[in-house]
Amino acid sequence: MNLIDTGIEKGLIRFDEDRNFITYIYQNKKRNYNNPEEKVQAETFLTLVLIYGYLENRIKQFIPVQMGSEIKEADIAVYSDDECEETYILVECKKEDLTDQQFNIAVDQAYSYAVAEGAKYVWTTSRIKNQYYEVPNKKPKSRIEIPDIPQFGINKLAPYKYVKGGISQTDTDDINIVAEPDPNVVSESELTKIFIQSHQALWGGGQRNPSVAFDELDKLIFCKIWDEKHPRKTGEPYDFQIFRDEDPEDLLKRIKKIYAVGEKEAPEVFKDGITLSAQEALTIVKYFQRINLNKTDLDSKGKAFETFMGSYFRGDFGQYFTPRPIVKFIVDSLPITHKSRVLDTSCGSGGFLLYALDKVREQANEFYDPIKDEKDHYKYWHDFAEKNLFGIEINDQIARTAKMNMIIHDDGHTNVIASDGLLSDTEMQAKSGNKEFKYNSFDFIVTNPPFGSSIKQTEKAYMHQYNLAIKEVDWLSTTPSGKAALRDSQSTEVLFLEQCHKFLVEHGYLAVVIPDGILTNSSLQYVRDNIEEMYRIVAVVSMPQTAFSATGAGVKSSVLFLRKHKSKQSEKISNQKAKLKEQVKTDNNYLATVEKWEKEKADAIKKLEADAKAKNPKANIKGITEMIQADKSAVQTEFTDKVNLLKEELTEKYFLAKQTALDDYPIFMAIAEDIGYDATGRNTNNNELIEIGKELQKFIAHINKTEK
Structure with a gap:
């Protein structure tokens, strides 16, 4: 029941045209409805009449109460007689935005008014919270908290207020069951x-x-x-x-x-x-x-x-949770169904999981009527939630909150575990007792991994398990015995790109929010090289600079959509790239050229030493070294610059050759400038992600149909 609308309809209240003022018609009192307390007062008055059944002529508002030498004002008094001489219920109304401490002060105030007026019951309300008391007839008038005040005409109070099914009538003992x-x-x-x-x-x-x-x-x-x-x-x-x-x-x-x-x-x-x-x-x-x-x-x-x-x-x-428009865009763009196994490797409060669940719940409407086919409808989406929806969150408390979020959304069975999302699948299974967190088993991963933090080799024993935590041998290295070495540290977002690859089935999809540095920084080229071997790049959708400003984070980011290659395809790409690198070195006589320059450098340094000794025959080795130091450095710098320039040329030739040699495929690219809210989080009423998402859905459907 909408109390305000019903109150207007029944002639209990009326408003001015702009709804700035409310008039209580029987008492002919006009009050400022913009006052937060007045809104609570109005609903409380209407509750007494429309729900509890009290007569309008037995209710007075804003009544004076004598408190010692002072006169106070009580909000509402309900009387047991038509003459309004015997106070029955004293009500104190407070605004909704009230702390617990402030509410307790209001309770004290209301009770003192009730004692002064001789009321039998007290009701203190902020609408958000309600407390009820019975005032004993005899002194001392100690407080007796009760579940509710009685309805009109009922003399006995029930031992509780809320019951299943909505019984609102009295029982045979004339006890007030519930209002x-x-x-x-x-x-x-x-x-x-x-x-x-x-x-x-x-x-x-x-x-x-x-x-x-x-x-x-x-x-x-x-x-x-x-x-x-x-x-x-x-x-x-x-x-x-x-x-x-x-x-x-x-x-x-x-x-x-x-x-x-x-x-x-x-x-x-x-x-x-x-x-x-x-x-x-x-x-x-x-x-x-x-x-x-x-x-x-x-x-x-x-x-x-x-x-x-x-x-x-x-x-x-x-913690900075992913804004809802971005989460919705990602989930809506992917062909997730009730049969899909879906994972978020950094689930936070469970936003991505919730939208995946809502997507499947909406799909259930296409097959079953939510009311007529309630059991089938429920089973369709609930089986998905119970068996196919998974989340990992490193923080115990946030993991519990994600679980709570799912419960609030009518689930309660989602597989959310508290674990470091970068542990191996067997370690996660052992720690959580949940055997479903298996590599090569998920159809979709939707996630926003933590940005900016690094994992150190000395801190996490699992680092050696990641290729992206290992420095690859420079393909243009002139040292034949060069070996891969562990990096001192690696950023979490980079490691999660590889971890997600491990969790996905072949041709499974990853949609991940990443900092733009992964796409643009030259120092992260090796990450991009690994991505093209692990995944078919499906789409890159650039988010505005302000995308995460409202949540407290300001990193420029994009959403990357990737499709896991079959292992044979990854191996093929890796082999093709290795052959291309060797071909570029061979075609450009790279090793021989560098070897020639090395000899020229050595000869130049020997000549410097010989000339210095000829000029200073009595100088020792240390003296000669000091004399030619500057010239020797110049020779070394010239050599290094020549080699680096050659490396740049060969790298460019390699990238050009790679573009021709590797399988070519289209990539969906989009720049979203307005995604429905500004830097402060205020609604802009223009979300470009909606249209981008529709086009991306078509693009992914085309890939699934044509790229087998």
Whole structure:
């Protein structure tokens, strides 16, 4: 129910033309609707009338309350008589953007007003969070927290508020079961606020490490989702809510029982138990008990969680997640189906996995009606999620968050493991217990590997397993015994290009975000040489400089689409290149020329030495060496320059010959200047990636059809 629209329709409220002011018609009070607190006030008033059933003539707003020598103003009072003399419920409304500490102050304020007015019940609301109390008749008037206030005409309170199936009527004992029987669906903005405020409540402004607070919040969100999914009969209460006359310890026990399910379902991710105190768990339950995460729109809850995660991880981890338009472009461009095995080797919070899942879920609509064929529809995409969707994330906490992100998106079975993505497949399998992370087994890899960090040989034992961590012998080296040597270090993005190749099946696709340096820096030519041997280059789509600015990263990047060669093709290309290099050296008499120059250099130095000795017959070897040092350096420099120039000429001839000799194929090239948002993340309403993606889909389809 849209309370505002219904309120207008039923003549309870009205707005001016620009919706700047709201008028409560019965009381004839006009208020500024741009005030955030007023929005909460309006919805609360309408909730009392439309949901709880209270009579409009028994509700007053903005009433004076005598507090000692001062007069305060209470937001809403509900009376038990038509004369409005006996205060029944006192309501305090606060704006949505409220910290837990500020909310507790509001609770104190509301309760003191209630005691002063002789009210029986108290309701404090920020819309994001609600707390209810019963005020005892006798002193001391200690607080009794309750699950809800009673509906109109109901004298007894139920022990809980939220039940399965939406029972809204009373039982035979005339007990108020529930005003809002099932947890509600909420908007993206509202859910984002719930995530942020609940995290702040656990963090406590420094009382707990924000990282630990995030971790614990993750666990309770999981419990909330699993509680909603747990089989229960219509009318049975949910466990993730407060019960009347219950100790917080009892609530914590129920939550830990739910969490035990996760520890069995995904032991590699849900490793640690809940460490929150009973009171902290109670705080989080109050934020989440009224919402239904499973029924809330998939896109809304996904965006809310990612917005919250993005701001948190940037601040605490320096993580920069791939913007949604880029993720969508990559996944949409690839022919992923429910039979495809899909992997992200650096999955972060799981953005690429989610879009792959959504792509297959949409494909299910082509074959099955989501309502009429619900079981078949569910099986189509859920089998893909459970058996074909995989993620690797090096950080334990972020891996758990990726798992949580998938659970929020109605999955919960995705194979996300916490592991260094550059370990061998056998090491990953041993560490995670998941045997599905096998080389040569994935049809698609979609990923944005970490940029800018280097792996050192002295730090990681696996470095020798990568060809790109080895310095190849210079093909123009004049030393016949030249050997390949290990590099001191290698950047992570380069190593991931090779690791992805290992994971892919032949003709499998890799779509990867890379820094432009890999495509342009002369020092990385060897990387490009390796790429052309490992992959058929499908497409290069250049992103604008601002693509990652809004997420805090400013590296100019492109999206590279690659198709893994068959092993015979890679071997053929490698052999062709080796033969070409030898041919270029032979045709240009390279070794003989360099040998001749070496002799000329040696002869020139000998002449310098002889001339110096002739001029200074008494000088020793050291003296002669010092006398000819400058001239000798000039001879050496001249020789080096000649050799380097010759190497440049032969390298150019090699590249020209390679272009002719190697199999030629078209490459899709595009430059995206506007991808839907600017440097600040603001929407530009013009995403060029949409059209580029459509053309790229056709191009890839053509490759799959013609290049067998």
